[in-house]
Amino acid sequence: MAKRVVITGMGVVAPNAVGLQAFSTALMQGISGIHHDPELERLGFSCQIAGKPEVPDQMKAKYFTELELKQLNSTGILYGTIAGMDAWQDAGLKILGAEEPDWDSGVIFGAGNSGVEKFREAIYKIDEGQLRRLGSTVVSQTMASGVSATLGGKLGLGNQVSSNSAACTTGSESILSAYERIKSGGAIRMLCGSTSDGGPYIWAGFDAMKVCTYKHNDEPRRGSRPMSATASGFVPACGAGALVLESLDAALERGARIYAEVLGGHINSGGQRGGGSMTAPNSAAVQRCIRMALEQSGVEAEEIDLINGHLTATTKDPVELANWSAALNLKAADFPFINSLKSHTGHCLSAAGSIESIATVLQLNQDFVFANLNCEDLHPDIAALIAPDRIPQRMLKRELQIAAKASFGFGDVNACILFKKY
Structure with a gap:
């Protein structure tokens, strides 16, 4: 019999707010997360505004060790890990000890790309003959499944741990993939969502295609104009969102708060x-x-x-x-x-x-x-x-x-x- 699937936890790292409560307030108050980006102006981009989450160092330290942060320069993994761990905590779920993984829980967390800054750093070091100075995290930060692997390890998940990639459809696809796995009985709960790196190396291609706006560099908050007659292209942005999907039976059994049901x-x-x-x-x-x-x-x-x-x-x-x-x-x-x-x-x-x-x-x-x-x-x-x-x-x-x-x-x-x- 097909399982009903509900949402019991959420976490978000967005340009207009970081954290679920702050994000909800920002939505209600119409707070824009779009600002002038000096780096885009310096590099001669047509679009010099962007949406980038603000993640202070003290917040990063809650999710990563000092050694991890020293080597981490993949914003996609940074955003995705924060959103994913927040969603897990929001669902009232525990992180298991070191003995055994959680066989009933998994993660499907998507990305369009991973670790562009880390990849660029590695290229320069290799070209300069500094192969031995690459460090131990180049692969984990640049592989396509870097974000799901990071979350799977931090949370001790023993069910499916994988990443999907389908351009702008990635996040919605990850939710539906997790929904199907729970519905069919393959897992009791799944952490799902998606992340995106940001910055000039990600956004340059879109700027070159002329699909980004160039008319509002002097008034950033008016730049993103969906459904408007004066819309002139999208504003590039980045961040991550994460949801915990769970069978209704499991959520009720543990008395979890339920945000909504996924109908299909x-x-x-x-x-x-x-x-x-x-x-x-x-x-x-x-x-x-x-x-x-x-x-x-x-x-x-x-x-x-x-x-x-x-x-x-x-x-x-x-x-x-x-x-x-x-x-x-x-x-x-x-x-x-x-x-x-x-x-x-x-x-x-x-x-x-x-x-x-x-x-x-x-x-x-x-x-x-x-x-x-x-x-x-x-x-x-x-x-x-x-x-x-x-x-x-x-x-x-x-x-x-x-x-x-x-x-x-x-x-x-x-x-x-x-x-x-x-």
């Missing part, structure tokens, strides 16, 4: 056909992904109270909303509320799906809809599809039951998850 979802690809490409969506695949997510979750379109979209502040925002409209087949006035976290944080790339899923679950759990920042000039193609009051400009207090979270990524890949208040 769907993952697919447009195959870079039918208008889809490495950077553009196949709309038929997006619509199919949404419809299949509803079908597999047993949810009707009119039951959805909130959509947290992918919505990056590029020319694809009207296309995404057109796909939601076609997939749900609802009248403009009957649409769910829709918002985009990227107006607060920028685009956290491979971490986006997990951080945005946490934002979605917090809204369900606390009955609010956070504001879409910088969307006072709603794109006319979007306004023609959806009633403007469905795209709130200020935080609303509303009772919510079911929310959809979608991620659409480079490579024409899609994921959609349905969450329900427990």
Whole structure:
């Protein structure tokens, strides 16, 4: 018999806040995490603003030993470890001793890349003939599974320990993979989520592609403008989000707090056909992904109270909303509320799906809809599809039951998850 799956813990390292309570407050208050980045200006980037979490040294020391910190320069592993360990603690779970691993618990934690700064450091040392000075952590900081291996070791997890990578869909994919493992009985609980390194070596390619905004370098907090008529590209960002998924039976047995239930979802690809490409969506695949997510979750379109979209502040925002409209087949006035976290944080790339899923679950759990920042000039193609009051400009207090979270990524890949208040 399939297991019901619930969320019992969350942790977040985001540009607008680090820590779950601070993140919830930032969402309610519409706090932006986007700032001017002097390094991007020095290097001649067109986009000189970014979203980067602030992690002080005293906070790092709570998660890593002095020796670990001396060698650590992978921000992806830093962010992911903090978010993951916070989620584990938030779920009320213990870290086992050294004797035996926790066979019932595992981790699926995704990343778009790992340890770019460490890799760069290693390249320079090798080129300079300093091979023996590489240190002992180059492999663990640069391998794709570095973040899941780090978390698995710190928490003593003995079930599946692996990393996934699917561009902007990574975080949502990790949640659905963990959900399926628990649902099928392969694990009792899974830590899941995703992380993203930040900085010029990650963001340069996007700047070169001209998909990042360049019009708001002098007013950073107005730079990320999803669904706006004056949107001019996304703001690069980084961070990590982590969730503890657990079978409902196990959560009830140990008296755990339950944030929400994962009803199901769907993952697919447009195959870079039918208008889809490495950077553009196949709309038929997006619509199919949404419809299949509803079908597999047993949810009707009119039951959805909130959509947290992918919505990056590029020319694809009207296309995404057109796909939601076609997939749900609802009248403009009957649409769910829709918002985009990227107006607060920028685009956290491979971490986006997990951080945005946490934002979605917090809204369900606390009955609010956070504001879409910088969307006072709603794109006319979007306004023609959806009633403007469905795209709130200020935080609303509303009772919510079911929310959809979608991620659409480079490579024409899609994921959609349905969450329900427990």
